[in-house]
Amino acid sequence: MASPLLLDKKHQARQQFDDKWPGMKPTVVKILKQLGVSTVEWQDLFWDVHKVTLWDEKGVLKIFEALKCVVSEYIKAVKQIIMKENDDSVLLKTYVMEWTKFFAQCPYISKPFKSLESHSAQNNSGKADAVKVTESVSVKKLMLDTWNEIIFSNINHKLQSSAMKLVYEERIGESFDPQLVIGVRESYVNLCYNEADKLRIYCDNFEKAYLEATRHFYISIASQYLDDNGVEKYMDYAHSKIIEEEERALRYLETSKECNSCHLLSEVCVKSLVSDVKVSILEDCPGFIAANQTDKLLKMFHLVDRVANGVEPMITHLEDHVIATGLMEMMDAAATITTDSEKYVERLLMLYRRYSVLVKEAFDDDPRFLTARDKSFKKVINDTTIFNLDLSTNNKSSSKTAPESKCPELLANFCDMLLRKSVFSKKLTSDEIEAKLKEVLLVLKYVDNKDVFMRYHKAHLTRRLILDCSTDSDLEENMVEWLRDVGMPADYINKLARMFQDIKVSEDLNQEFKDINKMRSTMTDNISIKILNAGAWARSSERVAVSLPPTLEDLIPEVEEFYRGKHSGRKLQWIHLMSNGVLTFVSELGKYDIEVTTFQMAVLFAWNERRNDKLSFHDLRLATELPESELRRTLWSLIAFPKLKRQILLCEPAVQSSKELHENSSFCVNHNFAIIKSGKVQKRGKVNFIGRLQLSTEKHREEDNEAIVALRILRIQEGIVRIMKMRKTISNAQLHTELVEILKNMFIPQKKMIKEQIELLIDHKYMKRDENNINKFIYLA
Template identity: 60%
Template sequence: MATTQITSSITKTPAEKNQIVFEEQWPKMQPTIVKLLRQEAVNRSEWHDLFYSVHQVCLWDEKAASKIYKALQENITEFIGQAQLRVLAHAEDQALLKAYITEWRKFFEQCGYLPKPFIQVELSLNNHTTSSSSTMPKKHKNDDSDVRKLMLDSWNNQIFSNIKQRLQSSAMKLVRAERNGEAFDSQLVIGVRESYVNLCSDPDDKLKIYRENFEKAYIEATESFYRLKSLEELNQNGVQNYMKYAHTKLKEEEVRAKKYLETTISIQALMDSTVNVLVTLYKDQILCEAPGMIKRNETDKLQLMYKLMDRVPDGIQSLLSDLEDHIINAGLEDMKINALTITQDSEKYIERLLELFRRFSLLVKTAFLDDPRFLTSRDKAYKIIVNDTCIFKLELPVKPGVIKTTPESRCPELLANYCDLLLRKTPLSKRLTSDEIEARLKDVLLVLKYVQNKDVFMRYHKAHLTRRLILDASADSEKEENMVEWLREVGMPADYVNKLGRMFQDVKVSEDLNLQFKEQYRLTKGAVADSINIKILNAGAWARGSERINVSLPLELEDYIPEVEEFYRRKHNGRKLQWYHHMANGTITFSNSVGKFDLDVTTFQMAVLFAWNHRPNEKISYENLKLASELPDPELRKTLWSLVAFPKVKRQLLLYTPEVQSPKDFQEDTHFWVNQEFTVIKNNKVQRRGKISLIGRLQLSTERSREEDNEGIVQLRILRVQEAIIKILKMRKRISNLQLHNELIDILKNMFLPSKKMIKEQIEWLMENKYMRRDDKDINIFVYMA
């Protein structure tokens, strides 16, 4: 009997065996599958039996896997149908959301467990993809489970597709309630979003369902809400209050988006949309308030406007223009109001410029948070103020053959004067500490950055440095040398800075020569030699004008000239000395009935005063002083004026008649005499002894040499332009007119800004002299001629 049964079993076909195995095993598997779907407890034995049963069925025949897959699909479909009934039993929005989220989270959790026992089924299905059965899953690219995909697709088709509009609508109503200040459980919206995010089984775009449904609905609902609210808020409360409203709501929406949206891309899309509704639509109305706010320095409101407009494409362009206009108008107006004060004092002028810079910088910092774009606008506007010619105008001279120049700002000249006040022994430098002087010199460099024609500053700064070094008038030699290095650091041309450095070296060499001269002549002249200081300087290093002025020197000085020349001839045979008396100075002792005083004077002042050396009480006419001093008329007038109208003394050294308003009004018969009541007054008390400098602000150059200096600025600019053009052409060989202009300005910007007319004239000159030519086919192309 047993043998017959075994024989009967062995003779069954494979299909019959497969059918028997599936039919025997599925009833054992199904209860466990249902428990898993319902999240009921499954013990370890049931879990292991499910794995074994699936394996046993697939072992007999891999084609049996399709039966398992189909049966499993039916179970999943049945379960989802039951879940759908439970969800749809709730009509109220929040109840519906709660029910859906509860069902979905249970189901999604099982999507991680249920596929595990059916790995063998998936392997079998994927190895037999030739079947045309509609129940067969399609192969996919990633490692997602086929069963998991089945579960998600089933949920999507049965529940989600049917009620997603209700879900979205309910979720958006809750978000709207939150915007209106009503309380609710935010997890309801988050749960809906999670279902959208996790539901998609597309391996190429996991967020497709979320993006096309939840994200889109969220953005549209936000736009709709604020489109009405924003217009109402603007009409009721005005622009300035509306800005606060918009700023607050944007911050709220950003926080809300981080809570309810899935990705940073979604958040950015939402914020772009919200900005468009809250800000962009009313951009023109908001920006109309900007000029008034800037003028009234309402930095808090401006900062709010800046933060709003910075979110809008090209939103700050108008703000940048408004800031520039304000800085230019306010700066020039301030300079005009204070014109009477600042035109008389370079210190007050520079201080005024610095005060404006600090004021505008504070505005940019507090209102626009030092945004680099606004700092650039500040710089552009401030540059216009610094280089404005309304108040201070420098007219460079025009001579035949020299290009005609347009008026320039005197700022670089006044800047050099202020720098001189800090570096020279003056009341200003004496009352400041070393750190304060250094800070103010750095301020000079700050303003210098905005000066267009830096070559004018260079020329005047060098003249002042020459004066300080020759007169030993520097307050701090270390600061002098530091200033040269600072000029190098801020981009001053290297050749200019190197020349200043050679001046310091030249002075040190001169000091050694002076000591040698004193040692040599102390033996014959005794202590008198110590009172003479000579400065033998290299004309190439100092580059002063070639003009020498005749003057009748006192015999005490005249006697030393041949001795100095003989001394130098022995040291350096073949070199020639040229005497520049207008650059010299000395100290004379003046005695009268009041007391005895030491006076620091220029050589020209000394020559004039020595006319009274043997006749102290006589009146001498202008004509006779001219004969006695042998000074040219312009220099004599300037020198006499410094002795009759010196601003720092209460009793002038010389008196004259008739009185005039300026040195140009002196006549041949104007008479001068020594003031026997001259004295030094300190604290309103007459002093019997004292020392005073009458050198004052007298330049170490003559009127004629000053004109030559100014003409030299123009001539040097012409040469610099020619040099730069040739340099560019040598490198490029061929270059367009526009590119040549741009590169030329880039090269010369640290010295001066060449005008279009100057560039054009120098290009024509270079073409006439065969340095360059126009291209035969294109007149806008220049070609270098080697």
Template identity: 55%
Template sequence: MLKQGQSQFEEKWPSMRPSVLKLLRQEPVTRSEWHDLFWAVHSVCLWDDKGPQKVYQALQDDILEFIKHAQTRVLHNQEDSALLKAYIAEWGKFFTQCDYLPKPFMQLETSLASKTHTPMQKKPQGDESIVRKLMLDSWNQSIFSNIKQRLQDSAMKLVHAERNGEAFDSQLVIGVRESYVNLSSDIEDKLKIYRENFERAYLEATKSFYKLKAPQYLQANGVQNYMRYADAKLKEEEGRARRYLETGWGCTSVTALTECCVNVLVTAFKETILQECAQMIRSNETEKLRLMFTLMDRVPDGIGPMLHDLEAHVVNQGLADMIAAADIITSDSEKYVEQLLELFNRFSALVHEAFNDDPRFLTARDKAYKNVVNDTSVFKLEIPIKNKGVGTKTQPESKCPELLANYCDMLLRKTPLSKKLTSEEEVGMPADYVNKLARMFQDIKVSEDLNVEFKDAHRNNNEYIADSINIKILNAGAWARSSDRLSVSLPMELEDYIPQVEDFYRQKHSGRKLQWHHLMSNGIITFNNDVGRYDVEVTTFQMGVLFAWNQRPKDKISYESLKLATELPDAELRRTLWSLVAFPKIRRQVLVCPGEVKSPKDITDGTEFWVNQEFALIKNGKVQKRGKLNLIGRLQLSTEKSKEEDNEGIMQLRILRVQEAIVKIMKMRKKITNAALQTELVEILKNMFLPSKKLIKEQIEWLIEHKYMRRDEDNINLFIYMS
């Protein structure tokens, strides 16, 4: 029962307060007391207009009183470790209760939020409760604000002691850090207090420590020992930072600490450290160079001087070795190439072991090595040139290209050098590929001669053919990448000349059969539209597509109609059309299609295409009414089946290699068992591929059938060589 003039708060608070104090002190609260506290808060907030504000004020008074006593207990300790232990113990208890004390006061939050109050009493954003915020803000504004500098200084002294090798309880520093992190009640920046105080102090303490220690160590121990010291301290400080600094999501404390350490340990001494680089490279001290590389890679422009030193070493050492062997290598191509390879391997080993094949150092190696190869001081070749009015003088050139050409010539011909190499070692290509290449060069020359004869034969009868048609007669075995030929319906302007070419060739070579590979041909057409006139270089497939509009330049033609008109396979037609509607190097395309078509896969039978009457070449932002354009790009010489056929080519090559290896073994052994033959065969071929048992068996049978070897009459598992 309320006494006259007594409010709900005045009646309820005396019974509520003992439970509040017990919760603050972490003393046991009975279930009955816990439930009564919930009911009392509900009653005061529901039946007393001023009750919520009075409860809030009374809570604040008791919380501040509790914190005041906690502060007295903490400050009673003067020694750093004892102070930290006391603070962390008090803070730990209080922070735990920040989760429990607000629970009975949920109704208080609802009541305060529904009325106009001071900013402190407004319900905070997010999940932070009003009572929890009150507790954290009170702790922050009283005890923490008063002693945070002492806490911070004490924590930094302990970290300083650890850096000097002294032992201490690391949980003391961690506990201080956690209080800084958890104290902020700012929902938008939970780490504000931590970042502005603890993190800043930690970074400053680290910088001060190494600004004093690092120069002393460098002066006393020299650069090379200092590099090991710096590398060790960087790793040590990164590990320490992960223990003592906040590492939660979005926090950059560890990164900031690492940058601080790099600045004070490495960047500050960059010039001194880099002075040792050139000598280390000359002495091939790869382990020390690897350490220097690790340190300098952390520093802005730290790698630049190292790259310069490597380039200088490669050029100087390379030329020195070339000069030392000049009498031999300037006249002996094989010795010259051996010297080049030895140098390249030596420099490559240096980059691998010292710089872990870093692309920047590989580029520096290649750049310097190029200077060695192109040098004219050792391989000087005087080339006479004529100057008007002056007479003849000489222009120094490098003799290296001539030496390299001689070496390649020896590889490709039957010479003592080529005989020493296996077929796989000949300029990186098997012998059959070298033969194909030779045949291709031969075909080019033969085609040129045939072309001249063809033009001469038709110059009197048809001057258009003589001027416009160029034929290429190629050996299918050397050139054809595809066993299947792709069909295409050629424009009548081309179709009419095919019989004339075939008749001409039959007269020259009777009995030979011509097969037209339109995939390998191209031509130039003249494209006219409303803007201008352009010469466009296209593949035969592109030409076949574009000529579909020759008689109806402004019509829209469906994909299905183009398929019937060109007779191109579906995949090839899609690819060809896409090259005409989305060629990457021009702004205005030759053909246009609906906007919903984003790739060749989106094209359907009903998709319509039409000639772009606004097509033009754009140069310097201006439309050109005349010009030339190449639309071939990467379309030429590629089909969907090429991968499958390449695999077939690889299998054929493997068959040849197995046959060669078996014959080589049989010729040497004369007699050999099946098991021993397979073992030696795998040993020979393992660096190229591992032959399957099926492949080995098939090739043995083939060689027996063709009289290269036979089985012993008494033992079918014994093979005998047949000379």
């Protein structure tokens, strides 16, 4: 049986609501209709709601239901006003106006009834569904949901269709009031009260419709415009339309942080205007690159770069162009560049600058295109089509190697031209020489077989230091440091540095020898002895036999005696191959100083006591004791020196190459030898017969090749063992990859050579194959 007190409270709550609502309703209607509400009416509405909410929850719910009826009646009346309009533009205008008024009043209606929500929350504190009850009496949610139910759900598609028509009209150049579309968009955004998914209604409806309308608009005209106007005009059109649509999206789409409508719109435009016609656009790319039309390439790049991986075909076209044109130009100039290292390097640098400018102007120095330039330029430099260097030797123990580019040899030759006293270097200042050396280093970074460059550079450096023909000693030492800076291995660089130290020590020893022996020999002042460390200079142990002039032969014991007094236990080895001197040659026309190698000196001294005699090849071989190959090369340098119009020796019968010299070839001194300048005979002068003559034998060259291959083998073995020691277990593919990464600063190891060294290390128990997988290796400690 219910308590009398409880029954009285229920009756009082019902009476309280019935008494107060008739006075509250007119004020609510005025607020909805934006009519004037007095201060008393406004305050009474707050007070009446508060009184009702003092009682139990049913009183609260009664006010809520009554309020819902009032809002529904108002919205139904608004619906009649909106739906009577047939014109799309007028319909939108009416809807936007009524929605704006309604949404503006939502906060005002909510304020007096705020106590409904707080009262519900208090009564439900501690209950699991407290939040749900609070939401169920939210006045703002009530108003939005009612609008959605009565108007929006019935007019949604018509609103979207009308808004998209207006946007279409704007796209084709017609004018309209943009606030109509903006107002519709705002209604979609604000209709959803759920804070966790506030943009759900907007995304599911307005955004979706806008994106679809945009896609449909451009997909129908893109291909046709391209066919009618060509790629160049289409790129301008597509770019302008994408920018235009992105600007339009900022007006008509939601731009809040939690919304990505603008990004989605951009993707739709890119797909319709670029992706779908990308193949047709890119067909003109090779032609633009070939014609160096950087402005058109830049437009194409910016356009297709909007597509994921869109520039990949452009990168491929650039690589193909660099390789094709680079190799073609090198082949066209092959006759020159294969014999002139200066023209070769200049040609490479010209190509590099051209492609760098192309990448800068056409692709904004984009890292992907810079990488493509480097990759393709590297192929041009390391190509073996025009000329190649064969490191294979007759040594059966050496691994057979594939031909390599001769580029490093030509680069080393060019460096030698710059660093050696020559006609070329004399035309340049120190700053110009330094700039050109750094350009060589730029090219060198693309060379695969850098170890070959180091071998040739060291050989040239050896000659310059021994012949005292360096342009600038500071530049020589700077070059060593620059090589260190570009990543050359420390052991190579340290040996070069030790060569300079040896020369300085040798100068001190030479001066001391002169001071001690000046009283004993008149030749002492005219002799410069270089005592060098074999470990740093790394010359072959081969000694070429030669019969020296008596004056030099008599000096050798004196030098050896002096050195033994300074360093006991050390052995001197005379390398006549690397020696040189100056002779005074007197002809019937003048007196000339000639710089010659020791071998040339030995040949010329054969006529010292018999100037008018003719000597055969056989006679000279007996007199000089030179090997036949060296004698042929030395004689050829004296009978066919390219810079002289009159040769110092004459040969009968005349020959066209050193290979035509035979046992019965006859040689004599040319008594009419002279230096001719501007058609006039000079009575005095100086001639350098050493020139570009290599200070090495054919056997030395073979030994150098063997040394390069042998060192590569050791480097590969060292790298494999280091990787295996660190990894313990590794696949064959990964081992190859890591090994190339370790060795790439000096050379790119060939797969065949790697395979051979793996087998060798397996045989020597450094590693083994996995029993279950032959492509996996295991380190053996």
